[in-house]
Amino acid sequence: MQTTFAKQEAVNRQWYATSAKGKVLGHLATQVALALMGKFKPDWTPSTDSGDYVVVTDIESVVFTGRKLERKKYRFHSGYMGGITEISLGTLHARKPEMVLQLAVKRMLPKGIQGRHQLKRLKVVTGSAHGHTSQKPIPLP
Numbered sequence: 001m002q003t004t005f006a007k008q009e010a011v012n013r014q015w016y017a018t019s020a021k022g023k024v025l026g027h028l029a030t031q032v033a034l035a036l037m038g039k040f041k042p043d044w045t046p047s048t049d050s051g052d053y054v055v056v057t058d059i060e061s062v063v064f065t066g067r068k069l070e071r072k073k074y075r076f077h078s079g080y081m082g083g084i085t086e087i088s089l090g091t092l093h094a095r096k097p098e099m100v101l102q103l104a105v106k107r108m109l110p111k112g113i114q115g116r117h118q119l120k121r122l123k124v125v126t127g128s129a130h131g132h133t134s135q136k137p138i139p140l141p
Contacts, residue, residue, distance in 0.1 A: 006048045
């Protein structure tokens with residue numbers, strides 16, 4: 001019996017849609033990251049990008065557990081001396097709610113060119129309407 005490896009040309013990409021209303025951020029990010037990597041598929045191969053597209057709606061009503069809104073900090077650096085910026089999760093969620101999920105998923109994906117390509121297939125939308133209905137997305141497993 002031989003092991004079969006998925007070819008990049010034979011990848012069939014599916015569109016998934018899910019709502020973040022009432023879901024915990026970490027659990028939602030894990031499900032989205034697995035779908036973006038293609039780990040739900042039986043022919044998953046680590047060296048082949050066989051992931052799918054994911055559309056997440058209602059991101060402004062995602063749930064955070066514990067005291068993360070005040071205590072969790074995101075740090076960004078501009079590259080210059082003294083160029084570090086620190087922002088709390090509550091402030092970031094109030095300003096850019098879609099960025100909170102993108103950062104959580106980005107840190108779960110593989111580092112490198114493959115992870116950057118997978119992150120481009122994530123579509124995060126505030127509100128319940130999205131512009132990807134023509135792709136006929138199915139619910140996220």
